[in-house]
Amino acid sequence: MWKFYKYHALGNDYLVINPQDLSCDLTPEKIKIICDRNFGIGSDGILLGPLPSNTAKFALRIFNPDGSEAEKSGNGLRIFSRYLWDMGWVNEEPFSIETAGGIVQSVIKDAGKTVQVEMGxxxxxxxxxxxxxxxxxxxxxxxxxxxxxxxxxxxxxxxxxxxxxxxxxxxxxxxxxxxxxxxxxxxxxxxxxxxxxxxxxxxxxxxxxxxxxxxxxxxxxxxxxxxxxxxxxxxxxxxxxxxxxxxxxxxxxxxxxxxxxTGAVTKVAQGELSQELFTDI
Missing domain, CATH: 3.10.310.10 (Diaminopimelate Epimerase; Chain A, domain 1)
Incomplete structure (x- = not known):
């Protein structure tokens, strides 16, 4: 079972998965199934984090629904920032996130419903x-x-x-x-x-x-x-x-x-992915 947290930022939806909750590797084939809106949960991508970083407080990997990896996503970063807030790992003070496209600074506003990101x-x-x-x-x-x-x-x-x-x-x-x-x-x-x-x-x-x-x-x-x-x-x-x-x-x-x-973030759901989802892989 993998825990997931689903958010959308103006209709652009992502699943956040903590790597500590993974029971096996998150492969491109698994990403495609998870993101499929008929055979999986359905999303515009997966945010894998938090990961350790030597240059920022948190690190994040961003995956597209076709299984490829993205360098940066503004909506994804706002969603991940909101997730960190919901987990109690950040407060109203600015914090840094490392992505493949560079380090950004985030600030939580409006009790998590709005996030400002210094995109670079x-x-x-x-x-x-x-x-x-x-x-x-x-x-x-x-x-x-x-x-x-x-x-x-x-x-x-x-x-x-x-x-x-x-x-x-x-x-x-x-x-x-x-x-x-x-x-x-x-x-x-x-x-x-x-x-x-x-x-x-x-x-x-x-x-x-x-x-x-x-x-x-x-x-x-x-x-x-x-x-x-x-x-x-x-x-x-x-x-x-x-x-x-x-x-x-x-x-x-x-x-x-x-x-x-600066833009809005909305929490949609949280739950668990069944291992049965990956039976045919």
Whole structure:
């Protein structure tokens, strides 16, 4: 039996599993079954932690529902922070979490219902993201598809993002073109994709296709990358509300493009996974 704790952050749901509760290895095959919404519990990913760290108070591994590992997830970090609060391991003081995409600082607010995360610094440089080709800031470049020409910017906040500015966006655009951009040859590690519409100087709207997860109602790292891109292009100021199908996240951008993200977290359930779930593996 494995204990799990399920939370959602604006409709982006994760299971938190403490490695001490594992009776065997958490393999990609097991992750796929657990995250399946028909044959498992169903989630947009698994947060494995807390793990020991030499550089932060806690460490965390983040897994996508296809079994791959993600470097960083803003919603995942808010959920994991709330889990630490619920377990009584943190209080209102800031604490650090190590991820494969870097160390972040979290602060619990509103008795755990809101979490602020210092996500790190956004970079637009191709070597950091990565994007193939000459070393450059990937700003307003073009991708040519049979369906048309798309102008994009690429960014990283510990994980790769492709931001596409459009006049009109909807879920169909994300579902139809997200998979194409995720696997586009320019992005050797694949990429998260945001389709962005600027509403005013302090508000953007995005539709999201997440690498390894697919169409997603909300994403903290996607919000960070899209807001930073809007600011980089001079279309928005440094404080931006990001509207998504699942809700809103507040992004604050410093002069050096360090990002602070604030958003809600909701606890859904806790329970135990049955060993019978893995019978066919």
């Amino acid at each position: 610094k956004v970079s637009f440089w191709s070597r950091d993201i990565p994007v193939v080709g000459d070393d450059r800031e990937v700003i307003q470049e073009k991708i040519f598809l049979d369906e048309g020409i798309f102008t994009f910017c690429a960014a990283t906040i510990g994980n790769p993002h492709c931001v596409i500015l459009l006049d009109d966006i909807n879920s169909d655009v994300a579902r139809n073109f997200g998979p194409i951009f995720e696997f586009f040859p320019l992005f050797p590690n694949r990429t998260n994709v945001q389709f962005m519409k600027v509403l005013d100087r302090n508000t953007i709207q995005i539709e999201i296709w997440e690498r390894g997860a697919g169409y997603t109602l909300a994403s903290g790292s996607s919000s960070s990358a899209a807001a930073a891109t809007a600011h980089k292009l001079g279309l928005c100021d440094s404080e931006i509300t990001v509207k998504m199908p699942g809700g809103e996240i507040l992004i604050q951008i410093k002069d050096d493009f360090n990002i602070s993200m």
